[in-house]
Amino acid sequence: MIGAARILNGVFRAMGQPGVIGEIVAGLMLGPSLFGHFFPGISLSIFGAKASPPITMLSQIGLILLMFQIGADFEFGHLRSAKMKRATLLIAIGSIVVPFGLGLWLGFASQPSIAPSIDPLTYALFCGVALAITAVPILGRILREFELTRTPIGVVAISAAAINDVVGWVMLACISAYATTMFSTTFLLWRLLAIGALLLVLRFPLSPLADWLVRRYPVVDGRLPANLMAAVLCLTFALGIATYQIGIFAIFGGFACGLLFHRHTEFVAAWHRQAGHFTLVFFLPVFFTFTGLRTNLLGLAPSDLGWLALVLAAAIGGKLVPVFLAARTAGFDTNESSILASLMNTRALMELIVLNIGFDLGFLPQTMFTMLVVMAVATTLMTGPLLKLLLPRVGHVVLRAAEA
Numbered sequence: 224m225i226g227a228a229r230i231l232n233g234v235f236r237a238m239g240q241p242g243v244i245g246e247i248v249a250g251l252m253l254g255p256s257l258f259g260h261f262f263p264g265i266s267l268s269i270f271g272a273k274a275s276p277p278i279t280m281l282s283q284i285g286l287i288l289l290m291f292q293i294g295a296d297f298e299f300g301h302l303r304s305a306k307m308k309r310a311t312l313l314i315a316i317g318s319i320v321v322p323f324g325l326g327l328w329l330g331f332a333s334q335p336s337i338a339p340s341i342d343p344l345t346y347a348l349f350c351g352v353a354l355a356i357t358a359v360p361i362l363g364r365i366l367r368e369f370e371l372t373r374t375p376i377g378v379v380a381i382s383a384a385a386i387n388d389v390v391g392w393v394m395l396a397c398i399s400a401y402a403t404t405m406f407s408t409t410f411l412l413w414r415l416l417a418i419g420a421l422l423l424v425l426r427f428p429l430s431p432l433a434d435w436l437v438r439r440y441p442v443v444d445g446r447l448p449a450n451l452m453a454a455v456l457c458l459t460f461a462l463g464i465a466t467y468q469i470g471i472f473a474i475f476g477g478f479a480c481g482l483l484f485h486r487h488t489e490f491v492a493a494w495h496r497q498a499g500h501f502t503l504v505f506f507l508p509v510f511f512t513f514t515g516l517r518t519n520l521l522g523l524a525p526s527d528l529g530w531l532a533l534v535l536a537a538a539i540g541g542k543l544v545p546v547f548l549a550a551r552t553a554g555f556d557t558n559e560s561s562i563l564a565s566l567m568n569t570r571a572l573m574e575l576i577v578l579n580i581g582f583d584l585g586f587l588p589q590t591m592f593t594m595l596v597v598m599a600v601a602t603t604l605m606t607g608p609l610l611k612l613l614l615p616r617v618g619h620v621v622l623r624a625a626e627a
Contacts, residue, residue: 228249231248240608241369241607247511249512250514252515254519256520259516290474290476291459293359293360294478296485307375309553310549310555311379312383313552317548318384318545319390322351322354322541326347342586346591348401349398356387357570359381361573366566376566377566379563392475393414393470402584432483434487458483460476466479517579518596530591542602547563550564558616561613568606570599
């Protein structure tokens with residue numbers, strides 16, 4: 224897993240793509256889409272019939288730690304202006320409402336031919352969430368590789384994507400509950416109250432606690448004290464458990480914990496040196512392979528290509544157009560708005576998580592599951608070339624990304 228991810232990371236970087244895209248492709252290639260198809264016996268002996276519990280757990284740990292790093296890199300300064308706040312809100316709304324509506328339409332239109340045995344509303348709702356989601360972890364990696372994490376465009380993009388994903392996961396929890404006859408007004412109210420309570424806990428007891436920990440165990444010679452690292456890990460995973468119980472996925476606990484430490488720049492730099500590279504090199508390939516083992520891209524028949532084209536058009540147009548218009552409305556120029564639209568079109572493996580949930584619950588058939596996987600990979604592959612084309616137009620020099 225680690226070797227395949229490193230090799231494809233280098234290959235894709237040589238082609239001008241972010242290395243993380245190569246790691247995603249490596250994970251898919253190790254599954255039934257390639258390795259498992261041509262060497263089923265070897266694949267079965269290495270990975271088993273399905274992803275084993277250790278692979279599942281390691282993949283979740285990797286995502287949580289990655290989201291901690293993304294949160295720690297977060298720059299709130301740009302959001303102090305009214306323009307940035309307005310832009311974030313408008314882009315978040317546009318990136319959710321329009322693609323969700325298109326996904327609903329696509330679901331109802333395709334249900335008779337693709338999912339005749341599945342409840343039309345449940346199927347359409349899952350299609351809506353699948354088109355609405357934006358991949359915060361991969362977007363964060365792309366922002367880092369293009370050195371956009373502390374720019375106004377990068378901060379607005381990751382902020383809007385975070386709102387997008389929180390809303391998306393709440394919607395997914397409600398849809399799953401509806402589909403399994405557990406949904407109620409009380410269920411939705413509890414989710415919203417729990418999120419509000421978590422925000423209060425982050426702001427009051429935990430934010431001062433993070434400041435105290437950094438003062439109590441200061442960074443010495445660019446290295447983190449063991450006690451500080453242990454305390455941060457405990458807090459990160461505790462918040463991961465909390466957000467998982469709320470129903471918005473454990474990775475947001477890691478992101479929230481990173482936000483608590485983002486203003487301590489010396490700590491953030493030391494964390495990247497001591498823990499960051501290990502997270503990227505070891506944990507993330509496990510997550511990519513975990514998803515790849517459950518994805519079979521060869522399951523798409525030629526007769527499905529028309530629906531696939533429609534899925535791609537709805538997914539790409541449903542993100543690019545409303546985000547571009549929202550950014551223009553918020554005061555960004557044409558090039559900046561195009562960059563934001565390209566960033567918000569990134570779906571990657573957050574999309575695959577949603578698809579796997581729908582597939583496991585029996586509300587997405589194999590054909591639509593495969594189409595949406597193709598869409599997730601295609602929309603993510605678009606991001607790198609578009610950024611290389613658009614960033615020089617706003618004066619941002621695109622250097623060959625550092626090894627990551």
